[in-house]
Amino acid sequence: MTARTGDDFSALGFLLAPRSVAIVGASDDPMRIGGRPIAAMKTAGFRGRIFPINPGRREVQGLPCFASVADLPEAPEVGIVAVAAKHAPETVAALGEKGCRAVTLFSAGFAETGAEGERAQDEILAIARRHGMRVLGPNTLGVFNAGIGYYGTFSSSLDSGYPRPGPVGIASQSGAYGVHLAVAARERGLGTSVLVTTGNEVDVTVADAIGWMAGSDAVEVICAYQEGFRDGARMVAALEAARAAGKPVILMKAGRSRLGAAAAASHTASLTGDDAVADAILAEHGAIRVRDTEQMLDFAYAARLRLYPAGNTLGVITISGGGGIVAADEAEAVGLPMPPMPAEAQERLKQLLPFGSPANPLDCTAQALNDLSLFDTYARSALAEGGYRSVLLFLTYVAGSPQLAPRLLDSLRRLRAEFPDRLLALCMIAGKDVVALYEEAGLLTFADPSRAVRALAAMGRVGDQLAAAPTRTPRPAVPPVTLPAGTPDEPTAKRLLAEAGIASAPERVVRSAEEAVAAAEALGFPVVLKIVSPDIVHKSDIGGVRLNLVGAEAVREAHDAILAAARRAAPEARLGGVLVARQLSGGVECLMGISRDPAFGPVAVFGLGGIFVEILADVAIRACPFDKAAARAMILSIRAAPILTGARGRAPVDLDALARMLSRLSHFAAGAGPRLRAVDLNPVMALPEGAYALDAVIEIDPEPAR
């Protein structure tokens, strides 16, 4: 069950930046679940009020302890519930009655254990709702907010050290994985200010945490780990809030594999949903999706400079051909352009260093180690004349050389000051102290040139996302569409679509062989005949479709054969006659469809028909509704798009008509509301002029009984 209170994300402040906290089930033992938060807050110097609650103690870890929630001298802003699951409801109720604003439920044994546990957590939510409280968890490892020393968590990771405050905020559905991210970030020198682990997400979700961090001054870059989405709209709103705040959201969506999804379902009882749909929609709203933890941390590290170059380009300066080649390979693989240096600049650099290679990568050769001014000239030229938004300097172990480092640093500091808006990264290997000097000079450092290129490319993607007009959220209203009571037959489906401006091939429904012949002659040969029935979905399978019919005799024979086949195969089916349609050819067969994602609502799918979709999974997906420009971009984004635009001497298809049709379909789906289960236009014939649905299936849920 998903729910929330309020329209914005600030309500999470009670959970994440409280001025007072009660710990129900407080323990004097700093290693126990009810003792750890108290110990941590004392160590970290939390300046809010801490109220331990335990009926058996007068004092806990040196703090006065209260026998019950009712005994508290004031309403705490947040209550941490560290009691067994069976006592959680009464505890939450007591906190609510006291006037508490939010609860963090460490307690486990809820939805993750089955249906009974799910009912129990829903009950808790209902109690909290009655008192206007937000709920984090249950089954959460908790949160921390390092800047104010608030540690509402029982993570044992603090035993090996506290997070250093820094630009990173982590929002994770998985507790252990969220903490793993924080510890891994610390290991690589990245400070984490805020960690939120959401557990079973009965109320507060990763989306809420992202939204709150978008408005938090302590967080510059948001790292999110998510297994499934329940409330797509909330996630979209959170992503747009982060975009509006100029903060990248780096997202690891786990459970993309069959096994991973199954494991995710077993451990949090969350729907992992269709990965491709989530991918498409999250990307539209600016999320930068990563494959693994390392990439997440690399990107978060690169974001420390807060330089996100839209229209990113890469210049590579190298003292070794190999380094340049490796970087160029990776840049091409991730789609980061490396335009060549201007011809005049190349000319000049070539005169300066005849064996150098000043195109891009710019190879100033090991000669630059003897004469550092060469390196400086190359780098300056790349920045000034090449104009690259990102520059990678391949220096490897040389940057650590005690002879060269001071002069290199000098040169780089000057470049940094002269070109403050460029991303400068070093590929270097050296001790931590030396690396720190370069980082303090405003440079990013990576040991591996390929990882450096991927991180620079990601900063460009962030820049493009921040520069893009935000997708309106909620999406613009569209005119409502009135649906029939249930799944319609093909002619009715096509009529519905025609009202939405979606054209089918010219066709008529006929009631006899003679009518069929007359219709065929009026439409023009060749024609297709199909059985009409709301009860027969797979018409071909039962012999209910005949293609390529030329001449009256063929049409007459086909008409009777189709009817006979339908009566034989589905004696109970309601038959609505036979559909005669002009058979279109000479175009490209496409597929358009609508499906309803449980988290994100209606989404449109576009691809070429047949094997392109079924074997190569070459499709584009987008949340409905969207305009023609977006539809066009979708169509052109599939790998097989060249087939539509005139590859191999074909005539290009009417992209304009195709995009209009796809956009109209998306409006139809958005206007139709939740009873629309699916639309399948397969094939759509895209011709050099016009595009026509040759078949249409609309699946509709029956109207709810009143």
Added chain:
Amino acid sequence: MTARTGDDFSALGFLLAPRSVAIVGASDDPMRIGGRPIAAMKTAGFRGRIFPINPGRREVQGLPCFASVADLPEAPEVGIVAVAAKHAPETVAALGEKGCRAVTLFSAGFAETGAEGERAQDEILAIARRHGMRVLGPNTLGVFNAGIGYYGTFSSSLDSGYPRPGPVGIASQSGAYGVHLAVAARERGLGTSVLVTTGNEVDVTVADAIGWMAGSDAVEVICAYQEGFRDGARMVAALEAARAAGKPVILMKAGRSRLGAAAAASHTASLTGDDAVADAILAEHGAIRVRDTEQMLDFAYAARLRLYPAGNTLGVITISGGGGIVAADEAEAVGLPMPPMPAEAQERLKQLLPFGSPANPLDCTAQALNDLSLFDTYARSALAEGGYRSVLLFLTYVAGSPQLAPRLLDSLRRLRAEFPDRLLALCMIAGKDVVALYEEAGLLTFADPSRAVRALAAMGRVGDQLAAAPTRTPRPAVPPVTLPAGTPDEPTAKRLLAEAGIASAPERVVRSAEEAVAAAEALGFPVVLKIVSPDIVHKSDIGGVRLNLVGAEAVREAHDAILAAARRAAPEARLGGVLVARQLSGGVECLMGISRDPAFGPVAVFGLGGIFVEILADVAIRACPFDKAAARAMILSIRAAPILTGARGRAPVDLDALARMLSRLSHFAAGAGPRLRAVDLNPVMALPEGAYALDAVIEIDPEPAR
């Protein structure tokens, strides 16, 4: 120019493990190019004899110095040439006359600077050849062999520390990148025993270095960086030598991008060749190709256990759902199977821990931290009952906990001893000292679970490669094929192929419209007509092809129209009549071809026709010749293979006939020798019974003048 001496790789011993070395251009300054090797060998305690040569000095770095090579008291096994390019030839000649066995040419200014430099290095090679010397370089950073303290290199990386001997051997075309690899390996605690950088490769190549390391006791795993291949056969022989020695070769082939390839060409003047061809052939011979340095080092690190499980499977044991999901996602992405635990074992584990999830990933939950025996039971069950060849344990920061680490280590040591043939990896974050304890216990450690999975998957690929029957090298001899003097016309090409057992559609060549009609009637309608001419390659473009002809009149008209079109479009072309062929349909159109790779010789390509090849690049490639089983595997390896095997209700094609045809084509290409430039069978019609070439182009170089 490529060349080599001798049949095996042992001749490199003089370059890599010499008993005496002369340095021509020796310097007293340990920071100069002619001083660095001497300083390094003294520091590292090289036990061979070192002969500095410099006419201006009596002593160099405390060693007696000689005025010239001729003055040496004995022939050194290797001569290091650290003089300007223009003095290199005379120096090499002097070393040869003295009886030296190999030279390392630090000198730059050769092929990398243009045609003149290329001539100069060829001249040096010729001199070396006359004296039976092998040549490393020119333009090489040199080599080291840490175990014996031999440092024939001027790399400044030694300023920041010497390599620690260890299992890694590095062979790199790029000097700086090779050293970068060695330094990066050292940073992550991996010892490098041997480094060879090959520079311009006038003689010794990366392949030679791989081959030598295959026979070296000091090297267990070979890391290779290569930009282009000149002598494919040598690389294949080296890879097979490594396979025979049971050593993985982890290969980074750079220059795969357009820009990277251009940069590679500019900096070493080497042909980077067709990346897809190299990929296919290297994989066949067991190379494990990696995308970046980090992956190379991860795989080299994982190889330290020398466990390469053929038929690898993965079991994941986790204390956090998230860790298991992330691992499962990555396993699916890299194709590492994660079969479920046996049902009985799941049953038992479920009873032990009701909220655990004992399928695979096996989630023993954070409860295992309170009761480590749970963890031990889960792990033991995964190894014994699950039988996984690789097991990943997701422990994250918990493994570093001072309370838990000693007991965890105990448990893992016991498992290690009981299951010595399994790969055990930990996902953990802790200080270096703690990590070292786990490593000493025989476990691999990774901070990132995704990287861990990739490394485990790679060890399985190594295992499969080592277990595979080695591809015979050199390839088996095939009967020679006699080629015509030049590129033949289509009927001649088909006749040649028919002699090799490759069937075309039934066809006849005719000289008149009447003959065409008679042929068509004999073959059966519909038919295709095509102009026959060795001078017209693109027949369709000039109106020289007519398809789908039914009836005598259509054939007569088409015959005359084709001849007229050909005479109009190409009045000078030799015309050989008109080809009448039975038009086959109802199958799948494929493409088979042969091209000649400059490094690897004739390679066969298979794919579906049209867009599958042109837009999706969905092809399989293999060096010729190969047998029917290999051909079948190729065919089934393309992404679109389901189209051939009966997807979407199609009849499956005759895979047997198709594979036989592809194998026969590969034998034809191998037997035809280097004059065969290309073969293009496009389309090949694969029918439910039989497969036929519908068109055939064979391009042949003219016979050399005598």
